[in-house]
Amino acid sequence: MGGGRGEPAPEPNDDAELRQIEALNRLDTRLGEEGTPEREPVRPRTAPPGGEQAEGGGEPQRETAGVARTDQPPAPAGGEGPAAGSATASRRRDALLIEAGNDLVDADTLDDALRCLTALYAPDFTLDGQVVFGIDGDFLTAEGAYGFRAGSASDRSFRMPMTTGYPAVEVVRTGRPVFLSTPEEYRRRFPxxxxxxxxxxxxxxxxxxxxTAGRVSGVWLAAFRTPVDFTADERALLTVTSRLVARALERTRTGEAELALSRGLRSSMGRAGPQVAGMTVATRYVPTGGGLVVGGDWFDSIELPNxxxxxxxxxxxxxxxxxxxLMTQLRTAVHAYAAEGHGPDAVLARAxxxxxxxxxxxxxxxxxxxxxxxxxxLQVARAGHPHPVLRLPDGTCMIxxxxGGLPLGMIPGAKEYDDYxxxxxxxxxxxxxxxxxxxxxxTGGHDMYSGWVRVRDAMAPGPGDDxxxxxxxxxxxVTGPAAEEEAPPSTDLRRDYRPxxxxxxxxxxxxxxAGFLPPDLHRRRLVLxxxxxxxxxxxEARTELRSMLHDWTRPDQVxxxxxxxxxxxxxxxxxxxQAAALTATVTGDVGxxxxxVEVTDRGDELPHQRTPGELASSGRGLVLLDLLSHQWGVRPESEGKTVWFALFEATPAPSAE
Structure with a gap:
């Protein structure tokens, strides 16, 4: 029933309608960048009584999930009739669309987004089923669906060749929407x-x-149980909705890609790396609440050549x-510099x-x-990082x-600041x-002092062997249920909105x-x-080395x-x-x-293994190392290099043949 001609618009009678009107008046702010046409400010509307026909015909008005409705008396007779009703319906649909847009911002998955659209669409334009199609090479795939039972095009396993006569395929080929008002039209155009x-x-x-980004990245199917004429107003509404769906699809794909990437990075980091006898290592990693399973933090343990x-x-x-x-790249670089044998200061400077x-x-x-x-x-170098915490066997903890030096990468190109x-x-x-x-x-709003106290209280109790x-x-x-209750009082306001x-x-x-080194372990060291x-x-060096190996059980190895x-x-x-620094170390039980043996110099040029001729006067050093030692290697230092070799008393010397 239309309102009387010239009568003032009735006042809104519920909070839900006021929220819809306010949302519509924010339309340009939320969707302006998508090219949505400007609209005049919305005035309150009069809803028809529950169960009566909507203006312009159609099904009876009914309660719909997500839409607050209140029955009102009919407007005075003598109004503008269908024209006024059409304008009111259009404004109401726009308001519902903005409500849907607000909810879509918080949708975590594509299915959640489709559910929001179904719940918030206008009752006189009921959206009964949706499918989002993606493009996988030469195939059309179903990426999300709502309102359909299993089977057919709503299945996630759905794959249709792009040569098929299907409406969604035509949309991909042409970039234009396809509207099918009746089954007869569908049968005629796509038999x-x-x-x-x-x-x-x-x-x-x-x-x-x-x-997305100027190209068709998918197709949105909107299906209706009641016939729809797809008027210009309805087509415009569906077009704007498709833009919201495109945004939701893009966010979903981006989120899934980021999650897959972060999972791969997390698995590559592992729980703990190699350990050496005499030291036990335990590690933990907890990502932030942003949805990823890895962030910018990392740990690593690396077995060194020495x-x-x-x-x-x-x-x-x-x-x-x-x-x-970036964490993965930096972690890999640090690992590589460490494996080359650089000292702590050189590793951080290079990183x-x-x-x-x-x-x-x-x-x-x-x-x-x-x-x-x-x-x-422990040789420790620090780049702007929190200090370590030491726990003594009796439970006493201290910083x-x-x-330390500046954080890594702080001043590009300034080598004078790479001092660690x-x-x-x-x-x-x-x-x-x-x-x-x-x-x-x-975490939890603590500063460095109160956070340190919390760490101390958790680290001190109990035995140190576990x-x-x-x-x-x-x-x-830090992350358990008690952590929220123990947050400092000064951070109460922050806790209202921070995870x-x-x-x-x-x-x-x-x-x-404890007790790692056996009492009969012999350790000798020669430094020249x-x-x-x-x-x-x-x-002198040859004499000193022979003296250190006086009881070596294999004279040929001496x-x-x-x-x-x-x-x-x-x-x-x-x-x-340059001068040569010799370090020789013997460890282990007799037999x-x-x-x-390590020889270090400050020269920058690394040695290269060559094949010298019979009359050559040089070039045999690395050849001899390779033939006669059990292990050998070259590692760069912060200044210069170290060449080393190892011999094992229980292992026969390598054959030179």
């Missing part, structure tokens, strides 16, 4: 695929392109998938330059630590302050050192195991420096060790103008000992 539609008990269909263990923890700025990608060269306008904090399980000595001093920390039997990112300290249990206690203290896990958490615990102006020191050491020292004196 081959009409049986797919007739089994679904629908009377009208609309197939609209989903456009038998030591490198422990790394770092934090790339940001919590998004881009931070996760800083690597991150700066990427030109990503992000920095990272990091701690790199080289642990010697035999002595318990272990170590010197190395601190030495001695870890005694049963002591535990914890490395963590700031998420473990600050490292995994200690790691679990620390994570529960409990505001930042990623990476944590690494390392303990020096041979200067360029003291060539006679070569003879001769081999002296020969190889002389070759390495001679190469430094002949081919560089099963190992000898490791």
């Amino acid at each position: 081959v695929t009409f049986p797919l539609a007739v089994r679904k008990d629908r009377r009208s269909w609309a197939f609209l392109p989903l456009v 038998g030591r263990l490198a422990l790394v923890i770092g934090d790339v700025q940001g919590h998004d998938v881009h931070a996760a990608g 800083s330059r690597f991150l700066a060269v990427l030109d990503e306008d992000r920095f990272a904090t990091c701690i790199y630590m080289e642990a010697d399980p035999h002595t318990g000595l 272990k302050h170590v010197r 001093p190395v601190s030495t920390v001695e870890l005694h039997d049963g002591e535990i050192l914890m490395l963590c990112t700031d998420g473990l300290i600050e 490292l995994e249990g200690m790691a679990e206690r620390l994570i529960r203290a 409990r896990n505001e930042d990623d958490i990476a944590m690494l615990l390392v303990r020096r195991d 420096t041979i200067e360029q102006d003291r060539a006679e020191a070569l003879a 001769d081999t060790a002296v020969l190889l050491t002389s070759e390495l020292l001679g190469n430094v004196l002949v081919h560089t103008d 099963r000992r190992s000898l490791r």
Whole structure:
């Protein structure tokens, strides 16, 4: 029933209608960038009594999920009739569309988005079924559906060749929507695929392109059980809705891709890397609440060529998938520099330059630590990262302050700032050192002080021999149910809108195991420096080495060790103008000992293995190492290089043949 001509618009009679009107008046703000035409401000409408025919005919008005309705008395007679009713219906549909757009912003999946559209569409224009088709090469696929039973085009397993006479295929080919008002029109235009539609008990269909970045990325099917004429107003409404669906589809695809990427990165990081005898390592990683399973935080443990263990923890700025990608690149670079044998300071300096060269306008904090399980000595370099925490066997915890430099990548191209001093920390039997990112300290609104107190209270109790249990206690203290209740009072307002896990958490615990070295273990060490102006020191080095190996059970290996050491020292004196530093170490029980000899110089050029001729006077050093030693290698240092070899007393010498 139309309202009286010239009568003022009735006042709104419920809060739901006021919200719809307010939403429609924000239409240009939410959808203006999509090209939606401007609309005049909406005035309140008068709804027909429940159960009566809607203006302009059609089915009786009925209650619909997500739409608040109240019965009102009919408007005075003598109004504008169908024209006024059409304008009111159009405005009401726009209001519902904006309500749908608001809900779509919070939809996590494509199915959730389709459910929102079904619930919020106008009762006189009921959307009874939807399918979102994607494009997979030469096939049309179903990516999401709502309102259809299993079977046919709504199945996720649906795949249709692009050569098929199907409405959605035509939309992909032409980029134009297809509107089918009746089954007869469907049968006439698409006879081959009409049986797919007739089994679904629908009377009208609309197939609209989903456009992303200027190209058709999919098709949205809207199906109706009651006949629809698809007037210009209805087509415009469906077109705007298809844009919302396209956005939802793009967000879903992006989210799924980011989740798959983050899962791959997380699995590559693993739970813990290699461990060495004498030290136990436990690690934990907890991502932020942003939906990804990995962010910019990472940890790593690396077995070094010298038998030591490198422990790394770092934090790339940001919590998004881009931070996760940068984290992976930086983690790989640090791992590579460590495997080459660089010291802690050199690893961080090179990593800083690597991150700066990427030109990503992000920095990272990091701690790199080289642990010697035999002595318990830790060589630690820090780049803007929180200090380690030391736990003594009696449960006492303290922050272990170590010197540090700037975060990695902070000042691109400025090598003078790549200075990362190395601190030495001695870890005694049963002591535990914890490395963590700031998420473990600050999550829940804590500052560095209150967060440290929380970490101390979780780390101190209980025995230190259960490292995994200690790691679990620390994570529960930060992310468990009690963490929210124990947040500082000053952060109550922030807790109203911030998630409990505001930042990623990476944590690494390392303990020096008690009683690792057996009482009868023999350890000898020889350290000499041979200067360029003291060539006679070569003879002294050979004598000292033979003395250290006086009880070696294989005399032939003693001769081999002296020969190889002389070759390495001679190469430094002949081919560089630097001094040669000799370090020889014997470890193990008699009869099963190992000898490791290292010769270090400050020359930048790395040696290369060659094939010298019979009359050549040089080029045999690496050939001899390869033939006569059990293990050998070359590693760059922060300044210069080290060439090393190893012999094992229980293993026969390699054959030179």
